[in-house]
Amino acid sequence: MTAVQITFEDVANMPGGKVVKIVHIVGQLDESNVDEEAKKIYSLIEAGPQGLNIIFDFSALEYMNSKSIGYLTDWYSKISAMGGKVVIAMARENILDILQVVGLTQLINAFPSIEEAKLAIMQ
Amino acid sequence: MDTAITTQLEQTPQQAQATLANPALIIEKPIEIVIILPTQAYFISGIRDFTLHMTQNLTGFSEKWAFRFQAIVDELCNNAIEHGSAPGKDIKIKFLSEKGISLAVSVEDTGTSKEKMTAAQLTELLKTRKQMMTGQYLGFRGRGLPKIIAEWTDELVFEDVDGGGIRVKIKKYLRKEEDTVSSVGTTNHIVLK
Numbered sequence: 001m002t003a004v005q006i007t008f009e010d011v012a013n014m015p016g017g018k019v020v021k022i023v024h025i026v027g028q029l030d031e032s033n034v035d036e037e038a039k040k041i042y043s044l045i046e047a048g049p050q051g052l053n054i055i056f057d058f059s060a061l062e063y064m065n066s067k068s069i070g071y072l073t074d075w076y077s078k079i080s081a082m083g084g085k086v087v088i089a090m091a092r093e094n095i096l097d098i099l100q101v102v103g104l105t106q107l108i109n110a111f112p113s114i115e116e117a118k119l120a121i122m123q
Numbered sequence: 124m125d126t127a128i129t130t131q132l133e134q135t136p137q138q139a140q141a142t143l144a145n146p147a148l149i150i151e152k153p154i155e156i157v158i159i160l161p162t163q164a165y166f167i168s169g170i171r172d173f174t175l176h177m178t179q180n181l182t183g184f185s186e187k188w189a190f191r192f193q194a195i196v197d198e199l200c201n202n203a204i205e206h207g208s209a210p211g212k213d214i215k216i217k218f219l220s221e222k223g224i225s226l227a228v229s230v231e232d233t234g235t236s237k238e239k240m241t242a243a244q245l246t247e248l249l250k251t252r253k254q255m256m257t258g259q260y261l262g263f264r265g266r267g268l269p270k271i272i273a274e275w276t277d278e279l280v281f282e283d284v285d286g287g288g289i290r291v292k293i294k295k296y297l298r299k300e301e302d303t304v305s306s307v308g309t310t311n312h313i314v315l316k
Contacts (some may be wrong), residue, residue, distance in 0.1 A: 006161075028171075030164070031205075034165040067201075070263040097190065
């Protein structure tokens with residue numbers, strides 16, 4: 001199985017009491033691991049309050065395949081339905097390139113820093 | 124993993140033309156690399172690494188295109204494992220690099236999977252999926268072939284193979300401007316043999 005590590009971080013002191021979590025993904029998401037790893041993020045979403053917001057920190061994400069993009073789309077749909085926002089932060093050029101070719105950057109905004117991603121969620 | 128590397132001796136017409144147009148360009152012999160893999164997703168990360176480094180070092184394509192080929196080959200292999208070759212069987216991956224001109228890749232399955240398709244069915248599937256993705260697509264699966272593979276290649280060919288499998292062949296020509304300018308969404312090509 002390809003190595004990947006997913007960890008969660010709470011963002012404290014968000015204006016208006018917004019609940020924001022940062023999902024850090026380190027490594028590669030591919031056919032060998034994405035089904036198993038996706039369960040962690042579904043658990044986070046299911047446990048979250050209405051209006052949960054997620055920042056995906058892709059700074060250490062080296063690769064994602066089309067199936068993992070499918071999962072990302074599904075997480076976006078679920079969070080949006082709960083009244084929250086999903087944004088991407090610090091994605092590498094190859095990740096932005098693949099998100100762009102499948103049209104996902106039209107759906108989920110990507111920002112060069114975590115701070116800019118937080119600002120986008122506050123708006 | 125079985126690997127065979129062969130080189131062809133003759134210069135292709137495209138290489139000859141490129142040499143005439145730019146004598147300073149050093150044209151190397153085409154390099155053909157064949158890899159046979161068992162149908163396990165575990166092995167695919169190694170193929171991705173190989174594709175990335177091979178593209179960067181042997182083809183003349185930019186780093187951006189090396190990452191794109193990495194994704195293309197990954198999607199082709201995953202499709203062949205999921206839909207083409209049953210567990211315990213193999214898939215065959217062939218790279219043909221004409222440095223400074225093009226990179227071609229073919230992935231062949233054995234047609235032993237329960238979800239086996241023909242070249243004609245695959246062509247129809249691609250057409251359907253392209254139509255499905257003309258607007259904002261929120262579905263879970265189906266982006267690999269119409270978006271990642273088809274949009275990043277100049278040629279995409281599906282062939283039925285003797286014995287029941289499918290061979291999917293892609294080819295991308297190297298153009299200077301593509302090192303800096305995105306070219307997505309500009310190709311529309313299917314050849315059925």
